[in-house]
Structures are given as C-alpha cells and as structure tokens.
Amino acid sequence: xxxxxxxxxxxxxxxxxxxxxxxxxxxxxxxxxxxxxxxxxxxxxxxxxxxxxxxxxxxxxxxxxxxxxxxxxxxxxxxxxxxxxxxxxxxxxxxxxxxxxxxxxxxxxxxxxxxxxxxxxxxxxxxxxxxxxxxxxxxxxxxxxxxxxxxxxxxxxxxxxxxxxxxxxxxxxxxxxxxxxxxxxxxxxxxxxxxxxxxxxxxxxxxxxxxxxxxxxxxxxxxxxxxxxxxxxxxxxxxxxxxxxxxxxxxxxxxxxxxxxxxxxxxxxxxxxxxxxxxxxxxxxxxxxxxxxxxxxxxxxxxxxxxxxxxxxxxxxxxxxxxxxxxxxxxxxxxxxxxxxxxxxxxxxxxxxxxxxxxxxxxxxxxxxxxxxxxxxxx
Numbered sequence: 001x002x003x004x005x006x007x008x009x010x011x012x013x014x015x016x017x018x019x020x021x022x023x024x025x026x027x028x029x030x031x032x033x034x035x036x037x038x039x040x041x042x043x044x045x046x047x048x049x050x051x052x053x054x055x056x057x058x059x060x061x062x063x064x065x066x067x068x069x070x071x072x073x074x075x076x077x078x079x080x081x082x083x084x085x086x087x088x089x090x091x092x093x094x095x096x097x098x099x100x101x102x103x104x105x106x107x108x109x110x111x112x113x114x115x116x117x118x119x120x121x122x123x124x125x126x127x128x129x130x131x132x133x134x135x136x137x138x139x140x141x142x143x144x145x146x147x148x149x150x151x152x153x154x155x156x157x158x159x160x161x162x163x164x165x166x167x168x169x170x171x172x173x174x175x176x177x178x179x180x181x182x183x184x185x186x187x188x189x190x191x192x193x194x195x196x197x198x199x200x201x202x203x204x205x206x207x208x209x210x211x212x213x214x215x216x217x218x219x220x221x222x223x224x225x226x227x228x229x230x231x232x233x234x235x236x237x238x239x240x241x242x243x244x245x246x247x248x249x250x251x252x253x254x255x256x257x258x259x260x261x262x263x264x265x266x267x268x269x270x271x272x273x274x275x276x277x278x279x280x281x282x283x284x285x286x287x288x289x290x291x292x293x294x295x296x297x298x299x300x301x302x303x304x305x306x307x308x309x310x311x312x313x314x315x316x317x318x319x320x321x322x323x324x325x326x327x328x329x330x331x332x333x334x335x336x337x338x339x340x341x342x343x344x345x346x347x348x349x350x351x352x353x354x355x356x357x358x359x360x361x362x363x364x365x366x367x368x369x370x371x372x373x374x375x376x377x378x379x
C-alpha cells in the first residue's frame with residue numbers, strides 16, 4: 001500500500017507535470033520539490049515525538065512525496081540532457097544508475113545500523129542531513145543553463161498534455177517502446193509483490209536468504225552500471241534493449257521458480273539484474289536522442305504516466321495472485337506441479353514466477369517484432 005500510494009499520484013498526474021515543469025526554472029523546481037519531501041520527513045518526526053503517528057499518515061505523506069516527484073522527475077531529466085554532451089549520454093545514464101544502485105543497496109543496511117544504535121529519530125535526522133547536503137550542493141555548485149524555450153503562455157496545462165500525447169501518437173516508435181516498458185513493468189511489479197512472500201516462506205528460504213538474494217541483486221545492479229559506463233556505443237540500441245530484457249525475463253524468474261536453495265536464487269538474481277542498467281542506459285540515449293529538447297519535459301511526463309501505470313496494478317495483482325489463487329491451488333495439488341514446485345508454503349509463489357517468466361519472454365518476443373521500434377534506429 002505504501003508503494004501504491006507513492007506511485008498512484010505519480011502516474012495520475014505525470015502527464016500534466018511536463019507543462020508545469022516547462023514553465024518553471026529547472027533548478028528551482030528540483031530545490032522546491034526536495035524541500036517539500038524534507039518537510040514530509042519532518043512531519044513524520046513531529047508526529048512520532050507527539051506519539052500520534054498512524055499508518056494512514058504514512059500513506060498520505062507517501063502520496064505527497066509521489067506528487068512532488070511527479071514534477072521533479074521531468075525537471076531532472078531535462079536538466080541532465082542540457083548538462084550532458086550528446087556523446088556522453090550513455091556514460092552519464094550508466095553513472096546515474098550506478099549512483100541509484102549504490103544508494104538502494106547501502107540505504108537499508110545504513111538505516112538498520114543507525115536505528116539499532118540510536119533509534120528511529122536518528123534515522124530521520126540522518127535523512128534531513130542528507131537532504132541539506134544535496135540542497136546546498138544543487139543550490140551553490142550546479143549551474144543549469146536555460147536552454148529550453150518556455151512554453152507559450154497561452155498554452156494551458158491540458159493543451160500541453162494533449163500536445164505530448166499527440167507527439168507520441170505521431171512518433172509510434174517512441175510510443176511503442178514506452179508501451180513495451182509498461183508491459184515489462186507490469187510483470188516486474190508482480191515479481192516485486194511475490195518475491196518476499198516466496199523467499200520468506202519457501203523451504204530453504206527465510207529472512208537470511210531474502211537478505212542474501214537482495215544483496216546479490218544490489219551487487220548485480222552496481223556491476224551492470226559499471227559495465228554500461230565502459231561499453232562502446234552499440235551498432236543497434238534497440239537490439240540491446242530487446243536482448244537484455246529477454247535475458248532478464250528468461251533467467252531470474254525461472255531460477256526463482258525452480259530453485260530450492262539460496263545459491264541458485266542468487267545466480268538468477270545476478271543474471272536477471274546485471275543487464276538492467278545496460279538496458280536503461282541504451283533506452284535513455286535512444287529517447288534523449290529522438291525527442292527534441294523543447295519537448296522532452298512534456299513527453300517524458302507523458303511517458304511516466306504510460307510506462308508506470310502498470311506498476312500499482314501489478315503490485316495489487318501480485319499480492320492477490322499469491323495469497324488467493326496460486327498458494328491455495330498448490331496446497332491441494334498432488335500431481336505434476338507439486339512434484340516440480342512442491343506443495344508446501346511458497347510453492348504457489350514459485351508457480352507464479354514460472355508463469356510470469358513465460359509472460360515476460362512472450363512480451364519481449366512480441367515487441368521485438370514491432371517495426372515502429374526498429375525505425376528509431378534510423379533517426
């Protein structure tokens with residue numbers, strides 16, 4: 001629910017955020033959005049100290065943070081395009097992925113350590129300190145040229161959103177590759193919902209197994225980011241995107257479905273996640289090189305709505321399928337499927353991973369045949 005509350009406003013409002021972002025200074029936009037996020041963290045601290053913090057407060061604060069991210073993300077994306085020479089798009093995207101991977105891997109360990117030593121208030125204080133560091137760095141040391149013409153004042157937010165959708169409809173290659181990622185995100189969000197449930201309950205799993213596989217995933221993302229930063233420019237970025245996603249979909253989910261031990265699951269995580277930063281870097285270069293700079297904020301915002309609306313749907317569906325469909329089904333199964341996946345707790349989630357593995361592979365093969373996507377290579 002916390003994840004859904006973060007994604008829902010992001011998905012619902014992103015299509016309008018680009019027009020707002022185009023009207024505002026990119027640097028100021030990012031500073032204001034980060035400050036609002038810090039204010040939400042401060043609100044958690046005050047509610048905690050007053051002994052009034054409820055779970056619904058966190059739902060609301062996550063929704064507000066998601067709303068701010070809706071505006072901040074296109075501003076950040078356009079700023080990256082302005083600041084980066086075209087020949088360095090791939091390296092820059094790879095290093096941004098490296099930064100994100102390091103943060104995602106180290107944050108849980110750091111938060112757990114700080115909380116164990118000094119409590120939740122120290123975690124919040126640390127969060128506010130990192131905000132202050134980022135705020136001052138952006139304010140004083142980063143100069144973002146105003147290289148994009150402002151949106152025409154007569155153009156309303158709704159008209160700007162229609163223009164962005166119209167641009168995508170006229171450029172089917174960009175639209176179709178966004179829909180490709182939306183379909184992959186749907187499969188991936190079902191995976192994210194089912195993954196902890198399976199590893200915590202599966203025979204041979206448990207909390208230690210979950211932690212080890214998550215660590216392997218983090219290391220794989222870091223390694224993939226480094227590889228993406230040193231790889232030469234490929235002859236076909238579309239081919240790289242299709243092949244890396246096909247490799248990811250056809251390995252990890254099958255290893256999770258049929259594996260019965262932590263080392264096997266770790267191998268699947270490494271195979272599945274190492275190629276994702278490579279895919280992201282090539283996708284980033286392809287979109288930045290295909291979309292005119294003056295349209296990027298609006299088109300990237302529309303992309304965020306189309307590409308990520310499947311994530312909250314997948315989270316809901318993944319939890320439902322594990323708890324109410326696959327686990328009850330496997331509990332009473334005594335035939336071939338029980339011999340392959342077992343009949344104890346977690347076997348239903350394993351069967352679900354097998355299903356989404358085939359679904360992911362089918363998605364990759366279907367979009368690989370889309371001629372509009374391949375036409376992006378000629379732009």
